[in-house]
Amino acid sequence: xxxxxxxxxxxxxxxxxxxxxxxxxxxxxxxxxxxxxxxxxxxxxxxxxxxxxxxxxxxxxxxxxxxxxxxxxxxxxxxxxxxxxxxxxxxxxxxxxxxxxxxxxxxxxxxxxxxxxxxxxxxxxxxxxxxxxxxxxxxxxxxxxxxxxxxxxxxxxxxxxxxxxxxxxxxxxxxxxxxxxxxxxxxxxxxxxxxxxxxxxxxxxxxxxxxxxxxxxxxxxxxxxxxxxxxxxxxxxxxxxxxxxxxxxxxxxxxxxxxxxxxxxxxxxxxxxxxxxxxxxxxxxxxxxxxxxxxxxxxxx
Amino acid sequence: xxxxxxxxxxxxxxxxxxxxxxxxxxxxxxxxxxxxxxxxxxxxxxxxxxxxxxxxxxxxxxxxxxxxxxxxxxxxxxxxxxxxxxxxxxxxxxxxxxxxxxxxxxxxxxxxxxxxxxxxxxxxxxxxxxxxxxxxxxxxxxx
Numbered sequence: 001x002x003x004x005x006x007x008x009x010x011x012x013x014x015x016x017x018x019x020x021x022x023x024x025x026x027x028x029x030x031x032x033x034x035x036x037x038x039x040x041x042x043x044x045x046x047x048x049x050x051x052x053x054x055x056x057x058x059x060x061x062x063x064x065x066x067x068x069x070x071x072x073x074x075x076x077x078x079x080x081x082x083x084x085x086x087x088x089x090x091x092x093x094x095x096x097x098x099x100x101x102x103x104x105x106x107x108x109x110x111x112x113x114x115x116x117x118x119x120x121x122x123x124x125x126x127x128x129x130x131x132x133x134x135x136x137x138x139x140x141x142x143x144x145x146x147x148x149x150x151x152x153x154x155x156x157x158x159x160x161x162x163x164x165x166x167x168x169x170x171x172x173x174x175x176x177x178x179x180x181x182x183x184x185x186x187x188x189x190x191x192x193x194x195x196x197x198x199x200x201x202x203x204x205x206x207x208x209x210x211x212x213x214x215x216x217x218x219x220x221x222x223x224x225x226x227x228x229x230x231x232x233x234x235x236x237x238x239x240x241x242x243x244x245x246x247x248x249x250x251x252x253x254x255x256x257x258x259x260x261x262x263x264x265x266x267x268x269x270x271x272x273x274x275x276x277x278x279x280x281x282x283x284x285x286x287x288x289x290x291x292x293x294x295x296x297x298x299x300x301x
Numbered sequence: 302x303x304x305x306x307x308x309x310x311x312x313x314x315x316x317x318x319x320x321x322x323x324x325x326x327x328x329x330x331x332x333x334x335x336x337x338x339x340x341x342x343x344x345x346x347x348x349x350x351x352x353x354x355x356x357x358x359x360x361x362x363x364x365x366x367x368x369x370x371x372x373x374x375x376x377x378x379x380x381x382x383x384x385x386x387x388x389x390x391x392x393x394x395x396x397x398x399x400x401x402x403x404x405x406x407x408x409x410x411x412x413x414x415x416x417x418x419x420x421x422x423x424x425x426x427x428x429x430x431x432x433x434x435x436x437x438x439x440x441x442x443x444x
Contacts, residue, residue: 121386128380141380141384143384145384147384
């Protein structure tokens with residue numbers, strides 16, 4: 001009983017932490033810490049979502065969920081179940097495993113789809129993109145629209161369109177390329193992967209999509225920080241502004257509007273640099289550790 | 302770039318640049334002749350074309366004892382496909398590309414989709430590539 005309450009409290013704490021993280025702006029000053037916190041919340045939520053039905057089903061054993069599961073397995077082997085463990089309780093345990101299976105399979109399917117789409121993209125790049133002496137280490141797509149992106153992977157590709165080359169000056173382009181290489185080096189695609197998978201598994205939960213968007217923005221800010229280590233802030237901010245100016249601000253697609261707001265936030269934090277919030281950051285990391293540790297200890301003890 | 306990727310690109314360049322859109326394709330021999338400078342074996346060219354057919358990049362039709370090959374879609378259509386992915390307009394986030402910033406006008410998006418749709422339809426492919434190129438050129442001057 002008490003363990004079921006623990007798991008339920010853990011789910012609530014994760015939900016609350018996600019709300020607070022989504023609303024905070026200190027995260028913009030410490031994107032890496034914030035990304036770790038989001039990952040911790042995601043992991044803790046997944047484990048707790050499995051744990052809640054299991055712990056209710058195993059309440060009769062009155063011990064931590066991990067050892068209760070072992071005891072249940074032994075009892076099932078002997079064909080004798082203790083008092084208070086009936087079909088309903090067994091059903092709850094099955095639901096718990098089901099939640100875990102759904103989470104794992106959606107992640108696996110997401111990885112599979114991503115690998116296929118990226119291979120297709122890479123094959124096409126090999127056939128139609130060209131190298132350009134002005135942008136060493138990057139591929140150029142001959143298209144007038146402006147785009148700059150990174151195709152992640154073991155052998156990542158940084159790609160810019162001809163429109164981007166027209167749009168940016170030399171310093172701005174260099175800053176953008178460093179930004180993209182940071183994505184590739186720190187494997188930001190893997191950071192985003194579990195959140196993309198969650199969005200697929202639970203498409204009707206608005207706050208799951210919000211979490212995905214927040215993490216995507218933090219990843220961009222992290223890459224901005226890496227670019228700022230090598231290039232002047234003004235170049236990067238200038239590049240962002242130029243992208244914003246040539247884009248369409250009036251659009252029926254809601255997602256693009258969010259992109260615009262995020263772009264403004266990124267420019268502002270580049271122009272008004274602030275010291276990283278060490279105290280809040282340390283506190284957030286400690287809380288995140290507790291959040292993850294709670295369901296893990298319940299499963300392992 | 303791998304050697305194989307390099308060869309595939311060279312072969313596609315022949316199909317895109319040397320073959321008029323109105324023709325009904327070229328034979329392996331003609332592609333090998335066009336790649337004269339590389340001194341490739343006939344079988345190598347055949348293997349590359351076979352691979353490209355497997356990937357859906359080229360279409361082939363049997364004519365007598367030989368196959369005739371042609372590009373399944375124009376270079377412009379492939380670039381449009383990549384740009385739609387890059388700008389997150391393709392309707393699928395599967396490619397998981399991390400982009401610097403997204404910036405595209407509504408008309409640009411329409412042009413990209415049109416360039417792609419016209420090609421995947423593959424019905425009137427005769428003047429599609431040129432039409433797409435003309436539209437893209439218009440777009441460039443608009444901006």
